[in-house]
Amino acid sequence: MNTTPLSRRALLKGAGTLALSAAATTLATPFIGRAEAATLQLRALMWEPYVLPDMIAAFEAEHGAKFTTTFFDGNSEAYNKLKLGGTRDFDLVQADGFWSRLYHREGLIRDIDAAAIPSLAGVFPTFMEPDYQLLNAEDGGVRIGVPFCWGGYGITYNADHLSEEQVSSLEVLFDPAHAGHISASARFEENIALAAILVTARMGTQDSPRPDGKPFNPYVLSDDELAGVEALLIEQKRLLLTRYQDLGTLNNLMRSGAVWAAPEFSQVFRQLQELKRKGESEANIQHKLQPKEGGLGWIDSWMVTSGVEDSEKLELCHRFMDTILKPEHMKTIAGQAGTSTCVDIRALSTEEERELFLMDRTAELKGLHMFDQPSSPEKWERVWSNMEAA
Amino acid sequence: MTGALFRRWLKLDANHRFLLLTAPVVMFLLAFFVVPLLSILIVSLWRTESYQLIIDWNLDNYAAVLTEPSYRTFMLRSLTSALIVSVVCVALAWPIAYFVIRYGGRYKLLLVLGLAVPFLTGIVLRVIALQGVLGPIGLLNLGLMQLGLQPVQSLMFTKTATVVGLIYLFLPFVTTAIYLSLLNFDFKLLDAAKVFGAGNIRAFWEVTWPLNWVGTVIGFALTFVPCLAESVTPRFLGGADGTLYGMAMGSQFSATGTWALGAAMGVVLFVVAGLTLFAISRLVDIKRSGFTGAGSRD
Structure with missing residues (x-):
């Protein structure tokens, strides 16, 4: 074996290289650790107004995870995304009303561990079992989601143009006297369901035997009722200034006085009330939660998709739900999205906010028809297309 | 290794070279253009019922x-x-x-x-x-x-x-x-x-x-x-x-x-x-x- 004498220069060079390597490794260790942890991604399919950038940044820093979002508008849109392989693309998903149970029935979401979400203790009893069962599986009763925000789909109106008496009925949204000053959302399910409440009230069929043998649900309609809904929506179309695609558009239209009445989730009402308090808007905007014929209601929830199989990811999902349900974050959500929260935040709110966000009126939820899946999406699609083409 | 590959490349006739050069592009177009279009064509011949795709060949x-x-x-x-x-x-x-x-x-x-x-x-x-x-x-x-x-x-x-x-x-x-x-x-x-x-x-x-x-x-x-x-x-x-x-x-x-x-x-x-x-x-x-x-x- 040939040996080479170790020169002083070589020794110094080797020592220097070792020192540099050691320093580089030491300096880089925290970043390497963080980079490895960052491979854990939490991908949410959610409603855009509920994004809390500050909370998400803090959550990412605390758990070394990356939180990514994809937005949707209506429940059926999210459902379709999940059905088309979305359980592999998303870990967390939002839905409302009866949709959570549908997701569970179809294996799109998995059960969760309520004990791993201590913040659930702060939720109003109205939104927990036994009062509210829709976030528990139909059979075994396991928890499949956590309640988040709630509200109705009432009528936001300009009180300078419409009286409280006028908006006490859904008829106001179909009254030719207000042509050009009415707007409706682009969501086909809620437009049809709301019109169905009025049509069935006019026909007197709400208390008659229903197609599914259950109490009246505006998402389960007979063919005659659907025909009536189609005719009513066609009549209404001529009265609409537009179908708003997003809350920002409705906000602008109501603020400018172009629109006097529109069904919505009461977020725009609260946003404009806030602006009026600040002196930035003069519009006198009010909201009617439940018209006399009946109204629609919803409870938004968070769920974990069935694509989440490993315990580490599930644990992260639990932690996210626990974090976002903390009262301080729910308070921010209420202010930002303009929604009532399922978590009791009265201790953090003013008297005015308690009234504005219906914090003492959670029991009224029971009088509203929950958002649901149309009994026949195919028939509803035809009604909607016929209306759009008319 | 690279030299051997290059020599084998030089031995190929023009048709084989053309096939080798175009294969990746053809595969890409097949995978991301033709197959999706065909899948749309197939789905159009099925039916949907309550958000479920049902394989029931028809022209309805x-x-x-x-x-x-x-x-x-x-x-x-x-x-x-x-x-x-x-x-x-x-x-x-x-x-x-x-x-x-x-x-x-x-x-x-x-x-x-x-x-x-x-x-x-x-x-x-x-x-x-x-x-x-x-x-x-x-x-x-x-x-x-x-x-x-x-x-x-x-x-x-x-x-x-x-x-x-x-x-x-x-x-x-x-x-x-x-x-x-x-x-x-x-x-x-x-x-x-x-x-x-x-x-x-x-x-x-x-x-x-x-x-x-x-x-x-x-x-x-x-x-x-x-x-x-x-x-x-x-x-x-x-x-x-x-x-x-x-x-x-x-x-x-x-x-x-x-x-x-x-x-x-x-x-x-x-x-x-x-x-x-x-x-x-x-x-x-x-x-x-x-x-x-x-x-x-x-």
Whole structure:
């Protein structure tokens, strides 16, 4: 074996290289650790107004995870995304009303561990079992989601143009006297369901035997009722200034006085009330939660998709739900999205906010028809297309 | 190792080399273009029931798309608006491109690139920006009120607003196509025409227009075909009465979950767009058009 004498220069060079390597490794260790942890991604399919950038940044820093979002508008849109392989693309998903149970029935979401979400203790009893069962599986009763925000789909109106008496009925949204000053959302399910409440009230069929043998649900309609809904929506179309695609558009239209009445989730009402308090808007905007014929209601929830199989990811999902349900974050959500929260935040709110966000009126939820899946999406699609083409 | 591979490459004949070079591209097109299109075709022959795709081979979706008045109305609306938008775009693009070519000097390229500036933002942002101009309290109405005139309530949320929005979106494509055509055009031909007694207008219609027909037709096609499938612009600008075919088709895959019907609508749209392109191609005689990209002129 040939040996080479170790020169002083070589020794110094080797020592220097070792020192540099050691320093580089030491300096880089925290970043390497963080980079490895960052491979854990939490991908949410959610409603855009509920994004809390500050909370998400803090959550990412605390758990070394990356939180990514994809937005949707209506429940059926999210459902379709999940059905088309979305359980592999998303870990967390939002839905409302009866949709959570549908997701569970179809294996799109998995059960969760309520004990791993201590913040659930702060939720109003109205939104927990036994009062509210829709976030528990139909059979075994396991928890499949956590309640988040709630509200109705009432009528936001300009009180300078419409009286409280006028908006006490859904008829106001179909009254030719207000042509050009009415707007409706682009969501086909809620437009049809709301019109169905009025049509069935006019026909007197709400208390008659229903197609599914259950109490009246505006998402389960007979063919005659659907025909009536189609005719009513066609009549209404001529009265609409537009179908708003997003809350920002409705906000602008109501603020400018172009629109006097529109069904919505009461977020725009609260946003404009806030602006009026600040002196930035003069519009006198009010909201009617439940018209006399009946109204629609919803409870938004968070769920974990069935694509989440490993315990580490599930644990992260639990932690996210626990974090976002903390009262301080729910308070921010209420202010930002303009929604009532399922978590009791009265201790953090003013008297005015308690009234504005219906914090003492959670029991009224029971009088509203929950958002649901149309009994026949195919028939509803035809009604909607016929209306759009008319 | 690399040397051995290179030697094996040198031993291949031209056909095998061609196959090896084109295989990745062919595979890519098969995987991401042909297969998705075929899957749409297959799904269009099934049916959807309560958000479930059911394998039940039938032509009912096509029967619905072709016979139900609502889908025919959507298609008719889309064809009409695409035609109006394309014609207006060509009419506006010609003077713009002509001006840039004739008077742009050394800033020609810069001026044409300037047309692409709106593309630095997304389509939704550009359409929403139009809301700020055409809306009930938009710039246009504010301007009218400043002049003591009545604001126009019906500017926004109408089919006209959709057409304006689409012209705004597609004008740069048509202008670029005509600009590139004019770039190849020899303007000395106009001088020759005038020497033989043609006036400006006659020289344009008998020399400039026919020799730039290909660029014009390409610009027209680049507008007409995408306009047929447009869904974002009518959604934000069109109002309650402005549903176009692309918008109705899109909602089948999102809101209503009637995918099989949506797939059939997609196939019908594909056929209509294909027929349009075929008809347009029949209008072009490359060799007589002055188009220099078609090889040597004989």
